[in-house]
Amino acid sequence: MKWHKRAMLGVLFGVALPVLAEQESAETPQDYAYGSELRLAEASPWYRVDLPLNAYQQSAWPDLRDLRVFNRQGAAVPFSLTAQTSATVAAEPVPMRVFRLDSSTDVPANQQKGEGQESVLLRSRNGVEIRLAGEQVKNIGQSFLLTLTENQRQPLSVSQLQLIWDKPAENWQGKASLYFSSDLREWRPLSDGVPLMDISSGSDRLALDRLDVNLTLTPGEPRYLLLVFDAQPHPVQLTGVNALREHESQTQESIHLSATGYKISPTEAVWYWSSPQPLASLAITLEEDGVLPVEIAWRGAENDEWHPFARQVVYQLKDKSSRPISMPSQPVQAVKVTTLNAQLPASLPDISGIRESQTLIFNAQGRAPFTLAWGNKAAKNAALEIGMLIPQELRKERGLETFPWAQTQKQIALGGKARLHAHSLAERKSQLQTLLIWGVLILGVALLLWLALKLWREVQSGKGR
Known part of the structure; x- marks a missing residue:
């Protein structure tokens, strides 16, 4: 015995000792299931990579910890992951004070001297007088004095003026001119004869109601705008004016990952992704016009239980459709849709998960070509903080958006599908x-x-x- x-x-002990004595070795591209060669258009110490859809769908981890970049020698290079954003320019409306002016013919001193220059006097109800002469008074119609509101204490950079008027009884077209002054005496033109319109056809309405300005109004120094419409028998009734100032903001970019669906019963269907995804929202699109009340549940893995989280009316009516549905902040492998007092349509709806997209930035150490690799269940998070990849003083001089893009090429197999389940x-x-x-x-x-x-x-x- x-x-x-x-x-x-x-x-x-013969089986166990070799593994127990084994040491961590340097990673190679073969440790990852798939990859894509990166094409570099220009020389740079750092490059940005717009991750392909397959990198999200085939990653073994929802947080993309199994992303790597390898150089020609097969060595991993430093990289960082940042949220992919885009600059969005939005126009913020700032209401202006509007004073209606009554016009009358004026006989200026130069006309008394025989120069024959026509002049018009514009008066507001509070006693403000404005004189316009020469080319400025031809075909003059309604006139309005525009100023900043009293609570506007900071300089205002205005890109456009938005005119607000009541909807006319009939289609309307006209023109307007805009003048600028700092003392109410000398007026300089900003825009001359700008076309405006308000036309309708059935339920559709088209309003051309903006004037380009590109001017900074300063409350500390009185600045005035004079809006003059061309004379018309049926002018529009101006009710307000907004100064539009543009401001740039960074918006988080997203990607849509399509799910594969199958029907369980006439009232239930399941859509799944090849790997769990940290979805921010869920987009459901009907193939044809209709309305469908549903209950939606999710699960984090194939063998997990279902978690109901929303009751929603999904619809598609001509050019209108239901908005994406917010998802719980956990990885989602599949969703189940159950209709409420209805049946699923013959063609299953299209479902796509929406998740935040990432930009990979890597330091081009070693020789090209470089390879982006993903898909390794045994991988640990190797992404550096951006401050460890690019010093702060360099980021101040040169923003991340200035680094050139490295373009991903056709996907290639590296270590194969087995790496998705590696230990x-x-x-x-x-x-x-x-x-x-x-x-x-x-x-x-x-x-x-x-x-x-x-x-x-x-x-x-x-x-x-």
């Missing part, structure tokens, strides 16, 4: 340690059984004597 015991222990060295050691402990326990139980059997035989042998 001793040699059996020694043999079993030898086998256990890390620590996991393998833990599994073997567990196996070794169980082996020792089983061996110990077998030894005890053998001792008990031996003792029983000795007892039986003694009784026989």
